[in-house]
Amino acid sequence: MANGQKDNETARKEGTGRHALITGASAGIGKDLAEVFARSGFDLVLVARREKRLHEIARDLEHRFAVTVHAVTLDLSEPGAAEWLHNEMRMRGLNIDALVCNAGFGVAGFYRDTSWADQHALCQVMMTGVAELCHRFAPDMGARGYGRILNVASLAGFLPPAPGGTLYIPAKAFEIKLSQALALEYTGENVHVTALCPGFTYTEFHDVMGTRAAMSSMPRFMWMKSMRVAEEGYKAVMQGKPVHIPGRLNRFIAWLAWALPSPAVNAILRRQALYAKKP
Numbered sequence: 001m002a003n004g005q006k007d008n009e010t011a012r013k014e015g016t017g018r019h020a021l022i023t024g025a026s027a028g029i030g031k032d033l034a035e036v037f038a039r040s041g042f043d044l045v046l047v048a049r050r051e052k053r054l055h056e057i058a059r060d061l062e063h064r065f066a067v068t069v070h071a072v073t074l075d076l077s078e079p080g081a082a083e084w085l086h087n088e089m090r091m092r093g094l095n096i097d098a099l100v101c102n103a104g105f106g107v108a109g110f111y112r113d114t115s116w117a118d119q120h121a122l123c124q125v126m127m128t129g130v131a132e133l134c135h136r137f138a139p140d141m142g143a144r145g146y147g148r149i150l151n152v153a154s155l156a157g158f159l160p161p162a163p164g165g166t167l168y169i170p171a172k173a174f175e176i177k178l179s180q181a182l183a184l185e186y187t188g189e190n191v192h193v194t195a196l197c198p199g200f201t202y203t204e205f206h207d208v209m210g211t212r213a214a215m216s217s218m219p220r221f222m223w224m225k226s227m228r229v230a231e232e233g234y235k236a237v238m239q240g241k242p243v244h245i246p247g248r249l250n251r252f253i254a255w256l257a258w259a260l261p262s263p264a265v266n267a268i269l270r271r272q273a274l275y276a277k278k279p
């Protein structure tokens, strides 16, 4: 058997008889993570709001990877969504062995120019919801002696506060710290918790946020393909890495943010804030 074939066999066994629940699986990184988990033999529960898309993706993955895929249409910005999802999995008799908290979005503009409804949804989807999903699903994993939790945070979580990223940056820092703490709490229980911290990634993220035009001016070398991000995330959580930043350039940026003296960083950010205010 060729080496590549053998690797595929080994990978497929990881998910056999197991379920992975992936939020935000209707597009971008989440959709590719669904494919990566399916490739490894996991049956899937895909969660997002766009029902038709979710069903199309589910049928496609079932057809290509011979796994069972459940599509659950749910708005994670609704308080109570995490509890409903956990109960729903119990009612369907599905044990969740891998949880991927990937759903997310950005809110463009200065804090005061945005609606509280949007900011509240951001907190619910990327902070409260993630914390609650981990709180509800991880103990079941601990009890069964197997669990993989992959929280899709961002390189932004390592960066200093910035105008326009008012709650997005803290939300991503929150996801990183939450994952690191949980990874420690579950040490020795075969429950791995990882924060995946991508930089700029080709997905629908900036279209949804309405910043595609501005982002198009960013050089191509700063962008990564979402499949590569997904594959690295999968590998990191299987290896039990608490934090993974895909891409050398992104790791360098994270290091810079840590190493640069804060007065210099603050001066740059103040200039950026003043520039953004110019009509």
Ligand SMILES: NC(=O)c1ccc[n+]([C@@H]2O[C@H](COP(=O)([O-])OP(=O)(O)OC[C@H]3O[C@@H](n4cnc5c(N)ncnc54)[C@H](OP(=O)(O)O)[C@@H]3O)[C@@H](O)[C@H]2O)c1
Binding pocket: 023, 024, 025, 026, 027, 028, 029, 030, 047, 048, 049, 050, 074, 075, 076, 077, 102, 103, 104, 105, 125, 152, 153, 154, 155, 197, 198, 199, 200, 201, 202, 203, 204, 205, 206, 208
């Ligand atoms: N793209 C980047 O440059 C980048 C960089 C760093 C980190 N990230 C992070 O990566 C994660 C995935 O983003 P992406 O880039 O793949 O963006 P994307 O292509 O826009 O996908 C976002 C996913 O989240 C789902 N979602 C959004 N709000 C939701 C809600 N209220 N309830 C349920 N699902 C919801 C969307 O599904 P529906 O619309 O169907 O609900 C979609 O499946 C996010 O957490 C993001 O912060 C992205």
